[in-house]
Structure formats: structure tokens, C-alpha cells
Amino acid sequence: MIILVGGEKGGSGKSCLAQNIAVYLAKECQASVMMVDCDPQRTTSDWIQARNQDSSLAAINCVQLYGKIRNDLLSLEQHYDVVIVDCGGQDNLALRASMSVAAYTLMPLRPKRRDLKTVSHMDDVVTTCMMINPKMRASFVITQCPNLPSQVSRIEEAKEVCRTYDIHVLDAVTYSRNSYDDSEESGRSVIEIEPDGKAAGEIRAIACELLQQQDAAAISAMLQQHRPMTMGANYGSRRSEEVRYAV
Numbered sequence: 001m002i003i004l005v006g007g008e009k010g011g012s013g014k015s016c017l018a019q020n021i022a023v024y025l026a027k028e029c030q031a032s033v034m035m036v037d038c039d040p041q042r043t044t045s046d047w048i049q050a051r052n053q054d055s056s057l058a059a060i061n062c063v064q065l066y067g068k069i070r071n072d073l074l075s076l077e078q079h080y081d082v083v084i085v086d087c088g089g090q091d092n093l094a095l096r097a098s099m100s101v102a103a104y105t106l107m108p109l110r111p112k113r114r115d116l117k118t119v120s121h122m123d124d125v126v127t128t129c130m131m132i133n134p135k136m137r138a139s140f141v142i143t144q145c146p147n148l149p150s151q152v153s154r155i156e157e158a159k160e161v162c163r164t165y166d167i168h169v170l171d172a173v174t175y176s177r178n179s180y181d182d183s184e185e186s187g188r189s190v191i192e193i194e195p196d197g198k199a200a201g202e203i204r205a206i207a208c209e210l211l212q213q214q215d216a217a218a219i220s221a222m223l224q225q226h227r228p229m230t231m232g233a234n235y236g237s238r239r240s241e242e243v244r245y246a247v
């Protein structure tokens with residue numbers, strides 16, 4: 001199963017969500033996970049490098065791929081339960097190639113005008129890619145929401161902007177919390193630094209709603225059902241060296 005976390009707005013939390021969802025799926029849903037970093041800034045590759053320093057953390061693999069990555073993704077999908085693609089903050093070939101094969105596309109947006117201005121263009125990109133991949137389920141998710149009660153209306157207004165387009169918007173959101181930033185530094189997830197914290201709950205809720213499953217057990221069962229016959233018992237559970245492909 002391929003999950004793309006993308007969008008053209010920089011800093012909206014794509015890498016952060018991709019990484020946290022990867023940990024949730026690996027740790028709580030027992031999935032073998034491959035992350036694909038399409039961003040020359042290498043945010044996710046650096047995070048994996050930090051993560052690999054601590055062998056007690058659930059193994060997540062990572063490769064860097066750029067450009068026409070459609071066939072590479074299809075091939076990785078044969079060997080891992082989940083392939084999570086972190087595309088950088090722009091509309092590029094890798095983003096469209098990923099959308100042509102992804103089962104799910106998640107597009108984070110902050111409840112800010114400049115982020116919301118990108119919705120129209122992303123709607124065009126999704127509509128184009130769905131001509132090739134009509135089964136893809138694309139969703140917006142509102143991230144880094146303000147905690148102040150006086151600003152709650154901003155979150156609902158942001159969702160309303162998304163709803164004026166055909167793309168689904170998740171009920172679940174992330175609030176602005178230091179734990180997202182704090183966990184990244186050591187290659188960890190909010191689930192690993194504070195399993196019962198509010199941020200961990202947000203990640204679980206986003207992953208479950210995105211995949212339309214009730215909980216980790218249901219996600220695990222779904223992944224079992226879709227496990228490719230080509231996967232050996234241990235395939236994908238190994239901690240790999242970083243590999244760099246230029247396509």
C-alpha cells in the first residue's frame with residue numbers, strides 16, 4: 001500500500017506527519033514500512049539516520065528517489081506492507097508520479113490563508129492524477145492548529161475552504177505542540193516520546209481516519225489481507241542502509 005504525504009505548501013508538516021504515521025504503522029500496527037524521501041532537503045532521510053542510532057526503536061527503512069518514480073514505488077510496494085512517500089513542498093514530477101500509484105494521498109495545510117490558497121491548485125493536480133489512478137483517496141488534513149479557544153473558528157473555516165472542493169478533509173487535526181518538534185531531533189515520533197500524550201492521540205486519529213479503519217488492530221488486519229505473496233516472512237523488517245537512487 002502506497003501512502004503519499006504531499007502538497008505544494010512548504011512547512012505545512014508533510015515530513016512530520018509522514019514520519020509519525022510511519023512509526024504508528026510500524027510500532028502499533030506491526031507493519032513493515034519503507035519511507036521514500038523525494039525532497040532534496042533530505043528531512044526524512046536525516047530523521048531516519050538519527051533514528052538508526054537507536055536500535056531499540058521500531059525499524060523503518062528509507063530510500064531517496066527523485067523524478068519518475070512510479071515504477072520504483074510499484075516495485076517497493078511488492079516488498080513492504082506500507083510505502084510512505086514524503087514529497088517536498090512543490091508540485092513536481094515525483095508528486096504526480098506518486099499520485100498515479102498511491103492508495104492514499106494526505107495533504108497537510110495550516111489554517112492560514114497562504115496554505116489555503118494552494119487548495120485550488122492541489123485539487124487540479126489530484127483531479128488530473130485520478131484520471132490515471134481513480135481509486136486513490138485524497139484527503140486534506142489541517143495541521144498546527146492554534147490552541148487558543150478564541151481561534152477555534154479558524155480550524156472550522158479552514159475545513160470549510162477545503163470542502164468547497166471535491167477532496168475529502170479529515171475531522172482529525174494536529175494542534176501546535178512542542179512534542180512534534182522535540183521528537184524529530186532524535187529520530188523519534190510523538191508516540192515514542194509520550195505514548196499517552198495528546199500529540200500521539202492526534203497521530204493515531206489521523207492514521208485511522210485516513211485509512212478508514214477503527215484502530216491499530218483493524219489496520220493490521222487490513223494490511224495482512226493485502227500482503228503481497230512475494231513478501232517473505234522477514235522481508236522489510238530489516239534495518240537497511242540508506243540507498244540513493246537518481247531516476
Ligand SMILES: Nc1ncnc2c1ncn2[C@@H]1O[C@H](COP(=O)(O)OP(=O)(O)OP(=O)(O)O)[C@@H](O)[C@H]1O
Pocket residue numbers: 009010011012013014015016017039041043087088089143144145174175176177178180181182184
Ligand atoms: N503539529 C505541529 N506542532 C508543532 N510543530 C509542528 C507540527 N507539525 C509540524 N511541526 C513543525 O513544523 C516544522 C515544519 O514541519 P515539516 O518539516 O514536517 O514541514 P514540511 O511540510 O515537510 O516542510 P517542507 O515543505 O520544507 O518539506 C518542523 O519543525 C516541525 O517540527
Ligand SMILES: [Mg+2]
Pocket residue numbers: 014015016039043086087088089
Ligand atoms: Mg518536508
